[in-house]
Amino acid sequence: MLILDNGVCPSQQGKALFLSLKTRASVRARFQNRELPSMESRMSSDPKEQAGPKTRAAREKKRTLALFYCQNTPESDEAHRQALEKRYASTLKLFPIACSGRLDPLHLLKALEEFADAAYVVACPEGACRYFEGNLRARKRVERTAETISQIGLEKERVGLIANSKENPKPLATLAEEILDRTGLLRPSPVLHRPKRGRGTKEKKDDHSRKKTHG
Amino acid sequence: MKDESRLKRVLDQGGFAVTAECGPPKGADKDTVLRKAELLRGVVDAVNVTDNQTAIVRMSSLAACTLLKSAGLDPVLQVAVRDRNRIALQSDILGASALGVRNILCLSGDHQSFGNQPQAVGVFDLDSIQFVQVVRTMRDKGTILGGESLTKAPELFIGAAANPFGDPFSFRVTRLAKKVAAGAEFIQTQCIYNLDRFEKWMAMARDKGLTEKTYILGGVTPLKSAGMAKYMKKKVAGMDVPDEVIKRLEGVPANQQAEEGLRICVETIQRLKEIPGVRGVHIMAIEWEEKVREIVESAGLMPRPVVSKQ
Amino acid sequence: MITAERKPMDEIRAMIAPYKKLLVLGCGSCVAECAAGGEKETGMLASTLRMANKMEGKEVLIQEKTLDRQCVKDFVILLDDVIDRYDAVLSLGCGAGVQAVAEMFSEIPVLPALNTEFLGETRDQGLWVENCLGCGDCMLDDFGGVCPLARCSKQLLNGPCGGSKDGKCEINPEVPCAWQAIIDRLDRFGSLDRLERIYPPKDWSRKQGGGPRRIRREDQQR
Numbered sequence: 001m002l003i004l005d006n007g008v009c010p011s012q013q014g015k016a017l018f019l020s021l022k023t024r025a026s027v028r029a030r031f032q033n034r035e036l037p038s039m040e041s042r043m044s045s046d047p048k049e050q051a052g053p054k055t056r057a058a059r060e061k062k063r064t065l066a067l068f069y070c071q072n073t074p075e076s077d078e079a080h081r082q083a084l085e086k087r088y089a090s091t092l093k094l095f096p097i098a099c100s101g102r103l104d105p106l107h108l109l110k111a112l113e114e115f116a117d118a119a120y121v122v123a124c125p126e127g128a129c130r131y132f133e134g135n136l137r138a139r140k141r142v143e144r145t146a147e148t149i150s151q152i153g154l155e156k157e158r159v160g161l162i163a164n165s166k167e168n169p170k171p172l173a174t175l176a177e178e179i180l181d182r183t184g185l186l187r188p189s190p191v192l193h194r195p196k197r198g199r200g201t202k203e204k205k206d207d208h209s210r211k212k213t214h215g
Numbered sequence: 216m217k218d219e220s221r222l223k224r225v226l227d228q229g230g231f232a233v234t235a236e237c238g239p240p241k242g243a244d245k246d247t248v249l250r251k252a253e254l255l256r257g258v259v260d261a262v263n264v265t266d267n268q269t270a271i272v273r274m275s276s277l278a279a280c281t282l283l284k285s286a287g288l289d290p291v292l293q294v295a296v297r298d299r300n301r302i303a304l305q306s307d308i309l310g311a312s313a314l315g316v317r318n319i320l321c322l323s324g325d326h327q328s329f330g331n332q333p334q335a336v337g338v339f340d341l342d343s344i345q346f347v348q349v350v351r352t353m354r355d356k357g358t359i360l361g362g363e364s365l366t367k368a369p370e371l372f373i374g375a376a377a378n379p380f381g382d383p384f385s386f387r388v389t390r391l392a393k394k395v396a397a398g399a400e401f402i403q404t405q406c407i408y409n410l411d412r413f414e415k416w417m418a419m420a421r422d423k424g425l426t427e428k429t430y431i432l433g434g435v436t437p438l439k440s441a442g443m444a445k446y447m448k449k450k451v452a453g454m455d456v457p458d459e460v461i462k463r464l465e466g467v468p469a470n471q472q473a474e475e476g477l478r479i480c481v482e483t484i485q486r487l488k489e490i491p492g493v494r495g496v497h498i499m500a501i502e503w504e505e506k507v508r509e510i511v512e513s514a515g516l517m518p519r520p521v522v523s524k525q
Numbered sequence: 526m527i528t529a530e531r532k533p534m535d536e537i538r539a540m541i542a543p544y545k546k547l548l549v550l551g552c553g554s555c556v557a558e559c560a561a562g563g564e565k566e567t568g569m570l571a572s573t574l575r576m577a578n579k580m581e582g583k584e585v586l587i588q589e590k591t592l593d594r595q596c597v598k599d600f601v602i603l604l605d606d607v608i609d610r611y612d613a614v615l616s617l618g619c620g621a622g623v624q625a626v627a628e629m630f631s632e633i634p635v636l637p638a639l640n641t642e643f644l645g646e647t648r649d650q651g652l653w654v655e656n657c658l659g660c661g662d663c664m665l666d667d668f669g670g671v672c673p674l675a676r677c678s679k680q681l682l683n684g685p686c687g688g689s690k691d692g693k694c695e696i697n698p699e700v701p702c703a704w705q706a707i708i709d710r711l712d713r714f715g716s717l718d719r720l721e722r723i724y725p726p727k728d729w730s731r732k733q734g735g736g737p738r739r740i741r742r743e744d745q746q747r
Binding site: 297301323324325326328329337339340341342343344345348349360376377378380381382383386389390392393396397405452453 | 681684685689697720721729
């Protein structure tokens, strides 16, 4: 799922990471009889999502949430996933991962870059991670991603991590709904839906004089 | 009249020396320096001029020393190694001596991050101990670092600073010994509020025979308020302000705290006089130079001794 | 290792603004170790920059690639086949890497996405500390393996200064006093008496006396 650079020589480090990611998830996938999800396959080919100004009103209601979830979340097996995706159609794209600790900030960024208005993570309750620290690391990574996107003017709330409840663990469907409600309040992502100035948008005149702060 | 160090004469004669500090102005105004000189005339044996203290830009110590000299006082040139490399340091020593300055205090200097030029590079080409050694060699052997001979050796009474209250305590006297071995003829300490700890340090110094080799002057700073005492305790590095001192100031109404602070200062000096090996007091009344006369008088150190000419 | 941190996003964006075809180039060595410029960080930066451009309606080609090392010619040369696609390179290498790439491909601007900082160690996960100045005249044997130049804020060779407090430096309570460490270390070895001798002034000419330094080894050359 890690998107490598287009070209030559992935570093040893990157290669190893990708292989380990693929191996673990592919082991599970074999059991669940589905392919490793790839970003491209999740990209919507729905023409409505690429429509012009006419369907703007319709489009404005439509958002896409990319949801990465730990496979230990209750009721999150393959059957449940398929049912959920059917119910929500292109509004929800689901990505199972072996542990929330497997999440790379790049996954969230790529999702936001290519198709998602928001990208969230569902993790196990604190103290209940099967791999002990995965959910703690995931939280830090999500925070870092939020910080990064805020530096280019995107709302921090476009990413987030929801840890399941320890006392009363909820099934994936419930959590998905909660997150959809929350992120539904955000405006459509300005990355995917540029404010229209007509086709062949004139680029803003760049006046980026180098801003260096002098003490 | 030949230029000479009055401070050295007083100490050599066996007297209890009194020195004070003069901070140069943050400007090119010589009158401020001359005004401070008048406050200290006849009250002290020598006047230390600080060198961009706390890394804040002020008139250069050497310039201010020259002004004090012209006013008939005996200045102590403070030099921090923070701002000058070995070329500039040795050059300034020659210049100071040529201008008639006869006392020098070699210091590390406060780190540049404390002052108003935190973007400056801190030079630290030599450290303070190496610098003492360099000055001593210039004076006694007439050579600079590397061995080249000077046309005329500088004449200077050489001092260093010491902090009995810095960590680690066990190493403090070793460091003092190094300064003496490097050639420090007099030592001025950081200001003292914890006399018990100071006495311990002095005992260790005596044990090592250091009081035979160097003149130790205890530093004092009068506190203006309980607030100042608390600030110094918390914010100033290398300072030991016991809680009893703060409590004593707090126990007095705000408008009387300055007087109490002066009282504490005088008591400290009186105790210092009793400690064997302490050969004088260094009064650092920062921006309160007008009180120095009162302090010296109350401590029974007036009039200052007549110095016999060589 | 050499440590670095990514420049603020605004600064990076201002730097790359004039260009339309950008190669974002990562490095798999030191900067990957300190999580500033490795493959992951390079991917993150490229994605973020693409998003920023999309938000402003700017059509800019931004592609990423990571080399094992940017400071070694043999790796940099691998860009030869693709460099013509771009009008600038945004390098996530350290200063050495940025310049090596610029040296090889001098016809296009190579811009630094990182601020290179210091020679140091990974003291703990997520913590890197400076410990070497590259003075060219190592004295670590005299100081129990603690460098007073790199780790003392005043570079004292006859420390500590009067500001050492509870084992911390006066300028920042998070900075350990190097001299406390040296004293403790030598004490443990039983050689504290070494510190009684006056350490002579440093020969700085080994660091800057000859201008930018170089090492030439005939036995290593073709």
